[in-house]
Amino acid sequence: MRRVLMFLIAGTLIAATGCDRQPVAPTAEPDAGAAVFNFNNNPDGGSLHIYRTQNDAFFVLWEPEGTLAAVLSSTPDCGGSLEPADIQRIVKDPYDVYNDRVHELMHADPINIFLVDTGVGGGCFGFELLATGSGKLASTDNDLWAFFHDKKNANAFGFNVHGKLVDMDGQTWQFSGHNRFVWDGEDFDTMKANEQFNLKPIGK
Secondary structure: OHHHHHHHHHHHHHHHHOOOOOOOOOOOOOOOOOOOOOHHHOOOOOOOOEEEEEEOOEEEEEOOOOOEEEEEEOOOOOOOOOOOEEEEEEEOOOOOHHHOOEEEEEEEEEEEEEEEEEEEEEEEOOEEEEEEEEEEEEEEEOOOOOOOOOOOOOEEEEEEEEEEEEEOOOOEEEEEEEEEEEEOOOOHHHOEEEEEEEEEEEEO
């Protein structure tokens, strides 16, 4: 339950920082020879129901049994680089976005990954930093403001991430994981979480 509550708090902070409806500047035409995976390059047809922007992302993925945690941040909190995440929201009611269903898709590529030991104090969010790196994160939510409005819908949300880390001894690690939640939109006791945390050495 601790993980659920912390994730909800982090998700609320992310949502709160992304509520300004500022238009996104048109993106440059992509190189015809390069693959494009960013939905911000796709036309929205001028629809009021499609809202695209960029914002900071911050998630935490805990090791299910142990003291390790991966902090996933688009800001250089313990090193790394500043890379805002791309966000697309499909808004059912563009004139009252907080009182109806909003679907959100977030892509963070790259995103900083900080592996910390929550059992040992240190300088990275108050914990010992074990390894750093970057990866790709995708987050989805089928009812972004489900915790705040009265129109209750079954809610599913969460993220998946994968990347590479390097520890203080120069060892390289493959990291991946996901955190998915489902609930009926009304009773928190119905909330279920599916978590995976995978860390595998791949050499120096």
